[in-house]
């Protein structure tokens with residue numbers, strides 16, 4: 580029997596849009612769901628989103644890709660317990676405190692099971708949150724997992740959750756350091772690790788942003804755009820988006 584693989588872009592606490600999207604998807608028990616990261620922060624109900632996805636994971640096969648906002652939240656949780664000094668140095672969004680107070684151990688464990696990258700071999704699709712810098716030496720046939728692989732051990736891991744721009748040599752460029760020699764990574768990506776489906780960079784559009792070897796799935800829901808999904812069957816790749824009910828945050 581065929582089943583669908585459904586990949587969902589950045590939610591950022593937009594619980595109403597997530598619920599609407601899930602309703603419209605009319606899930607069957609064998610459908611597999613992948614979330615591309617940034618479930619939390621910026622939007623109206625980060626706690627509700629994590630609780631909803633945790634409930635969903637009891638009925639469906641759910642896999643999470645780590646976003647930079649989950650990465651920061653898990654660092655926050657670690658510091659809360661073990662490193663008060665580092666905690667004092669963190670700029671903590673208000674919803675992190677709510678999440679920290681109310682998430683169950685099981686819900687936090689679900690976040691910790693997130694993948695930095697997830698390769699779907701039969702479709703030659705690589706899921707990740709941010710992007711790939713040109714000098715990246717990671718082995719993308721390994722699905723690096725937050726709970727098992729550390730960014731100390733594999734240096735490029737944290738970059739794949741946050742890469743947007745790279746320089747002429749393919750090296751990661753941080754925000755504020757742009758020059759005319761830089762490119763958005765997906766513009767120059769040659770497809771060598773497969774077709775990449777990524778989030779992180781909002782493209783305010785009703786349909787995902789298509790590149791030669793990549794699909795940008797963050798259609799800016801929290802900024803008043805859309806929440807988008809890619810739906811993959813044996814013979815087809817399709818998109819479904821729901822319009823944001825509000826403009827919850829300002830795009831800088």
Ligand SMILES: [Mn+2]
Nearest residue numbers: 617646647779
């Ligand atoms: Mn992000």
